Amino acid sequence: MLQIDLWKRVLIWAVCIAGLALALPNAFYTRVETHNDAVAAIEVAGETPELAAKSAGWPSFLPSSLVNLGLDLRGGVHLLAEVQVEDVYKARMDSMWPELRNALRDARNDVGTIRLQPSGDDELRVKISQPEGMARAIEVARALSQPVSSITAAGARDLDVSGDGDVLIVTLSEAERTAMDDRTLQQALEIIRRRIDEVGTREPTIQRQGADRILIQVPGIGSAEELIAIIGTTAQLTFQPVIGRGSNADASVPGGQEVLPSLDEEGLYYTLETAPVVTGEELTDAQPAFDQNGRPAVNFRFNPTGARKFGDYTAQNIGSPFAIVLDNEVISAPVIQSHIPGGSGIITGNFTVEESTKLAVLLRAGALPAGLNFLEQRTIGPELGQDSIDAGKIACIVAFVAVLVFMFLSYGLFGFFANIALLINVGLLFGLLSLIGATLTLPGIAGIVLTIGMAVDANVLIFERIREELKSARGPARAIDLGYEKALSAITDANITTFITAVILFAMGSGPVRGFAITLGIGILTSVFTAIFVTRLLVVMWFERTRPKTIEV
CATH class of the missing domain: 1.20.1640.10 (Multidrug efflux transporter AcrB transmembrane domain)
Incomplete structure (x- = not known):
């Protein structure tokens, strides 16, 4: 019934x-959207949600x-970016050089003295003074090789090692390059998403296209330049030992060192050790702040591993300059005055408030593993x-x-x-x-x-x-x-x-x-x-x- x-x-x-x-x-789209933006802004300023809702003009109970x-x-920006995966190859080999150098030094009786030669992005070329010890050098280098961290390359090693006369050649294997390409794309996708989310943009489309490209569509952004400014900076932060400083940008330096310009002082160049002590990957937080003189700055904090490295280095190098490098430019090179435990510090420079806020966002979201080349840019009007x-x-x-x-x-x-x-x-x-x-x-x-x-x-x-x-x-x-x-x-x-x-x-x-x-x-x-x-x-x-x-x- x-x-x-x-x-x-x-x-x-x-x-x-x-x-x-x-x-x-x-049914009240514009009014509610304005309300949501106002609530977010007022809550960031420290007001209560109730006051935020009242100020925004939309009933809080709805x-x-x-x-x-x-x-x-809605209109917005469409970008197609190509990830420069070669940057990751170079960074990987640069970070490996100190480890290889120390291992070969331990075998000095067999290989003699060593010197780093000009090398490609995905290789290290090391000249040894005793060519008859090449077999020993190859054995030492192969001992540093690790299994490729990829299911599809099970059993493969990440390094190929060979000798050419008195030159030891260490290159990334094909399996490792393929695995690195995939990891780089995935990491770039996640970091781009984090950076856009930090800005508060609603529902962006961020997806992989092909082997090395990323499609980015963000509603509500006014111009492609505005979006590129947010996501296009790699924000690679490193803390590197300073060897010297001068005005010659083309100064000849031995292997394992590099010359980088100062961000604040035009015409000043620093000679640094290539291998960083700590990198931005070990940062856990970064917030805009002001230094003791009231100038805009950025406070940062390392994870336990980075804090230990940072603390040990500052304890052992009191009185030595220590460069803070962002995207291959020296932001500042302060002299270490004392041991800095706890893994926190402050980045100072000639920042505006807007620049310090943007830098904090980039560092907090993480560094892009490689640069982006924007192949396609379109702004769709509302x-x-x-x-x-x-x-x-x-x-x-x-x-x-x-x-x-x-x-x-x-x-x-x-x-x-x-x-x-x-x-x-x-x-x-x-x-x-x-x-x-x-x-x-x-x-x-x-x-x-x-x-x-x-x-x-x-x-x-x-x-x-x-x-x-x-x-x-x-x-x-x-x-x-x-x-x-x-x-x-x-x-x-x-x-x-x-x-x-x-x-x-x-x-x-x-x-x-x-x-x-x-x-x-x-x-x-x-x-x-x-x-x-x-x-x-x-x-x-x-x-x-x-x-x-x-x-x-």
């Missing part, structure tokens, strides 16, 4: 009210989650996005009105109930999109339009089934009950197959395809809920109130 338990009725209406409440902020607009709707939104609105309204009119003309009062459920369905759809923080793109709007068209399919199946039951001389209550019962399997089968398609599109696709899959998948869930539960509840409530002897569907 037609009856629904009270607790089920309460649960159905509670779900509907909750979904519509979550969707409500999207939800404030929005459906994020994608690049094609006007184009607004045109897309307007076109999407028109499409949704036309589809909505056409479905409402068709249902009412075809099924009368029952069609009216289906129309109410359709309105609730769209509200639930936007509510769920807001809840999960989904990004709405132009294909996503297409998915919503398709959902509107498909949403009444279940009701059509049910109503046609009720008509058949009425023709079999069933009573109104029995016909309605059997209509819902017998149509359920067909509704379930049809929507499960479509939902599986949406899941596959989401899993295998990217960008716009995912946007379509998300709205289609969520639309299927809300459509089934409103057709099976909401429409039936409306019909039962009407039937209980009127108790008709006959019905027309």
